[in-house]
Amino acid sequence: MSSTPPESSAPSEVRLKDLRRTDDGIALLARVVSANRREITRKSDGGRRTMLSGILTDGTASVRFTWWDPPPEGVERGTVLRAVNAKVREFQGHLEVSFDGRSRVAEASPLELPALASAELPRRPLASLRPRDEGFSLEARIVRIGEKNVTVGDERRVVYEGVLGDASGTLAFSCWTDFRLKSGEALRISGGYIGSFRGRPQLVLDERAQVDRISGAELPGPERFANAPPRSIADLEVSAGGVDVCVEGIVVGLSPPSGLVYRCPTCRRQTQGGLCRLHGRVEGEPDLRARLVLDDGTGSATVQAGRADTELLGGFTLSELLGRLRSQPDPSRFEEELFERTFGERLRVRGDASRDDFGVSLYPSKIERVLPVRAPPIEELERRLKEVLP
Numbered sequence: 569m570s571s572t573p574p575e576s577s578a579p580s581e582v583r584l585k586d587l588r589r590t591d592d593g594i595a596l597l598a599r600v601v602s603a604n605r606r607e608i609t610r611k612s613d614g615g616r617r618t619m620l621s622g623i624l625t626d627g628t629a630s631v632r633f634t635w636w637d638p639p640p641e642g643v644e645r646g647t648v649l650r651a652v653n654a655k656v657r658e659f660q661g662h663l664e665v666s667f668d669g670r671s672r673v674a675e676a677s678p679l680e681l682p683a684l685a686s687a688e689l690p691r692r693p694l695a696s697l698r699p700r701d702e703g704f705s706l707e708a709r710i711v712r713i714g715e716k717n718v719t720v721g722d723e724r725r726v727v728y729e730g731v732l733g734d735a736s737g738t739l740a741f742s743c744w745t746d747f748r749l750k751s752g753e754a755l756r757i758s759g760g761y762i763g764s765f766r767g768r769p770q771l772v773l774d775e776r777a778q779v780d781r782i783s784g785a786e787l788p789g790p791e792r793f794a795n796a797p798p799r800s801i802a803d804l805e806v807s808a809g810g811v812d813v814c815v816e817g818i819v820v821g822l823s824p825p826s827g828l829v830y831r832c833p834t835c836r837r838q839t840q841g842g843l844c845r846l847h848g849r850v851e852g853e854p855d856l857r858a859r860l861v862l863d864d865g866t867g868s869a870t871v872q873a874g875r876a877d878t879e880l881l882g883g884f885t886l887s888e889l890l891g892r893l894r895s896q897p898d899p900s901r902f903e904e905e906l907f908e909r910t911f912g913e914r915l916r917v918r919g920d921a922s923r924d925d926f927g928v929s930l931y932p933s934k935i936e937r938v939l940p941v942r943a944p945p946i947e948e949l950e951r952r953l954k955e956v957l958p
């Protein structure tokens with residue numbers, strides 16, 4: 569009696585959404601979303617090893633991967649890999665895969681990736697999507713779109729970037745494929761995934777994404793998104809930032825550096841004692857900025873205000889301050905003045921939000937003071953009381 573030894577049969581590939589912790593090697597088929605190559609120095613003997621790490625996706629989920637001693641080239645964004653005997657491990661609460669000397673990894677055709685029907689995928693509101701999400705469909709309207717020429721290796725390519733909106737909020741997106749998208753169009757999208765770009769979630773559409781025009785009768789009109797209602801800072805923390813958001817809160821502090829600053833004329837970095845981190849001693853150009861700490865009761869965020877907004881909030885102009893410097897050589901006075909004028913003010917801030925280890929930052933496109941609702945004069949109240957009381 570004989571049976572085929574199990575190791576001779578080709579192991580079937582695990583879908584990434586079904587990935588589980590196991591000590592056995594697994595087989596998988598997935599596309600490289602990002603890959604970074606690093607040289608690691610071994611502590612024991614100082615020997616060097618190459619490690620490639622990044623994100624893999626098969627359309628059902630995305631996972632981090634590490635690859636020890638990868639081939640010297642040929643693995644980049646978009647490459648589809650078939651791996652046999654890959655290891656699964658848990659790192660910081662997430663499962664990830666690693667390829668080592670016992671794994672066999674080879675390039676495969678994108679056509680081998682499993683096809684995903686959009687009807688199979690759950691529909692998700694934009695505000696619920698988080699970095700690394702995958703395997704969803706959505707319906708949204710294009711709030712704006714533009715194109716940008718970028719150089720990838722030796723190649724010039726066009727990337728289409730913009731913002732999508734639905735009733736739940738807005739989300740940045742980018743695609744390398746020209747889907748001939750136009751501002752205001754309503755779309756049903758599946759096969760995209762959520763990446764993170766400059767500390768913000770972003771929907772990435774590659775050639776496998778399915779984009780269909782729909783009537784969009786249920787979606788808010790384009791004008792809605794320019795005046796989106798405020799979102800809570802706690803919510804922005806959870807969603808890891810966002811584009812075209814609106815936040816309303818009270819100024820509770822001013823973080824340094826705020827007020828009059830000097831910038832390197834070449835790279836616009838702020839100079840310290842006449843020195844630029846990159847360009848050494850430079851003739852700094854004066855500028856104004858304010859790092860306002862805004863609190864909305866659910867959390868606090870730093871509003872990174874530029875010169876125009878700082879002038880508006882501080883009630884002074886840059887040239888005025890430079891003139892005053894002659895008689896008042898200590899510029900920290902301007903920072904105090906800015907603090908006095910803004911502390912306790914209620915502001916409505918529109919712009920992009922990003923989240924990093926220090927919390928949520930808002931990059932304003934528009935800052936408005938929200939005037940407190942003025943209490944009616946006492947005579948008015950008495951008159952109204954007389955009307956309602958017998």
Ligand SMILES: [Zn+2]
Nearest residue numbers: 832835844847
């Ligand atoms: Zn510089």
